Amino acid sequence: MQISVTINGKTYAHDVEPRISLAQYLRETLNLTGTHIGCDTSGCGSCTVHVDGASAKACTLLAVQVDGCEIKTIEGMANGSEMHPIQEAFKENHGLQCGFCTPGMVMTAADILKNNPNPSEEEIRHGLEGNFCRCTGYHNIVKSIQHAAEKMNA
């Protein structure tokens, strides 16, 4: 089925099989491998991207469902070589260990901060319920998002 999708500002047109997920389409057709596939059943959040500005799990969306949508992936966060403040904060605060969950964490963090620029620690933890870090590095992930919020509000 023919789809047209705008990803990180660039529009792509492809013929995709209906059973291919958005996550697979990003990774395998477009080589945008920053979007990770963990559980593949909408539990772990490592595939989180933004669809028309709202975070979504790309493993549980079919590519055909996002025909005509605007998608932002982790590759669209930095401005050239300049990291996004959330990425910078993860780097500064040791917000990643193995790094597998990080793209999803950053994309969810961006959604949390968009709707609530000054979240409490509790609100951040509630907001991260759909993202698993199996290194269990949650403490520094929360700290990173708090620091990102400070930077983005400055």
Added chain:
Amino acid sequence: MIPAKFEYIKASSVSEAIGLLEKHGDDAKILSGGHSLIPAMKLRLSRPEVLIDINGISGMNSITEDGNEILIGANCTHADIVNSDLINSELNILASTAKHIGDIQVRNRGTIGGSLAHADPAADYPAVVLACDAKIEVEGKSGKRTIPATEFFLGIFTTALAEDEIITAIRFPKVANGNYQKFFQSASRFAVVGVACVKDGNSVKVGVTGVAGTPYRATAVEDAYSGSSDAASHAVDGLEDELMSDHFADEEYRAHLAKVMVKKALEA
């Protein structure tokens, strides 16, 4: 994981979706938020040959006031419900329930109509539609009908929807005094037990999810409420043979938890 092959059709109207359901029968599934269906298809627990996407149907994602009632389009996401000023002020029990469904990403895609039609025995909304006496508005080849919430849930993943029917909207009365108490399954964030309670003067309506295969109105609690300080002890009366059991909560624990959560809801 990749689902079995299927044909994907984007329906542009309710009548088109119904026509497709009629044509494909058992081989077709409606795709709403997809957050239960797509994982089930990946795990090959579900193998529809035709997927009918109803997300593009206009008029199914609005939240409107209709006198003393609030009409919620079936395609409204949990996030739409959480963020609706109207629901927060006139039907707060629903907004506060939706806030704890899944996670941010799931709430951005999952829909109220999809959740009710799926009828997961551990879903949150069933308790709330039961306690609120909401009505499920459906449409099929023989026209529109309204199903009271109390007649909608028939069993695990089973509802009163006919094969050619889809949910178009859910009609709630405004509710001033209601609350939902949820005991979270710590990994999935589904309810191990969820209790919705709507109070009106000396009377109370109590909806329970997660306890029996079918969500239910705890009528024994409701009957005992005005005269007894111990109404919550009746939370599972008559359901002793229908209690669910899994490795998170066996029957005895679930029955106990139901009483505790009903008590919390009655006292909230």
